[in-house]
Amino acid sequence: MNDLFAALYENNFIGFYSSGFSEEIFDEYLYQKYGVTLVISVSLLLCIYYKIMDKPRFAKLKYWVSALFITVIINFTFLWTNSEAILNAKGFSFDGEYMSLAFVNALYAAILFFLFSLVIKRLSVNNSKIPF
Template sequence: MLKDFIANFYELWGGAYLGDFSEQMYNNDLYFSVALYSIIVALILTIAYYYVVDRPGTAKLSIWSLNLLVGAIINFIIAFVSANNDLTEIFASVGSAVPASFTSDMMVFSIINSMWTVLFMFLVSVLIKWKSTNSSYVPF
C-alpha cells in the first residue's frame, strides 16, 4: 500500500512512468528510502530556516528561496546517488551492467524528487512559520 502510494508520487500517477527503470525501482522498493531521506532533509532545512537561522537579516523571500533551492539540490543528489548505487548493486548481483538508458531515467527521477521537495518545503513552511520570531511572514 505505502509502496504503491510512494511510487505513484514519483511516477506522477503514470505520467512519468519510465518503463524498466520504474519497474526496478518499484520491485526492489527503492522509492521508499529516497522518499524517507528527502522528507528528513526537507524538514531539517525548513525547521532550521524558521527556528535556527531566524534573524531579521534572513527573514527575506530571497533567503527562503535559496533554502528551497538548497533542499532541491541536496535531494536531487540523494535521489540520483541512491538510485545509481542501489541499481548498480542489484545488477551486479546478477552479473550484468546497469542499462545505459537508466542514466537519463535517474536524472528524470531526481528532478521529480526535487520538485516534490520544493512543494513539501513550501507546505511545511506554511504550517510552521507562524511561531517564528522574525520569519513568520516569509514566504508571504
C-alpha cells in the first residue's frame, strides 16, 4: 500500500518528489499513513455532511465548501506537522519540502472529496443535489 500511495504522491503531474526527503518519507511508511488518513478523513467528512447534516438547512453549497475546506486543512496540517516531527526526531533537516508535500496532500484531499461526493451524495435525502 505504501508503494501505491508513493506512486500517487510522487507522480509527475501533481505529485512532489525531492530526492532524500521523498525516500525518507517512503522508508518511514509515511505515504501509506498519509494516504490512509486522506481516504478516511475525506470519507468521514463526507459522511458527516451527507448523512449527519442531512437536513434541508444544510443543503447549500456553502456548507459543502466548508466541509471541503476542513478536509483540506486537516490533511494539509496533519502531513506537515506529523512528517516534520517524525523526520526531525530522526535527525533529518528539510525545509520547504514539508509544505510542498502538504500542498499535494491538500490537493488530493480536495479532488477526492469532490469525487467521493458524486457517489456518497446519492445516499443523502436532503443534500443529494449538492454540489450539483
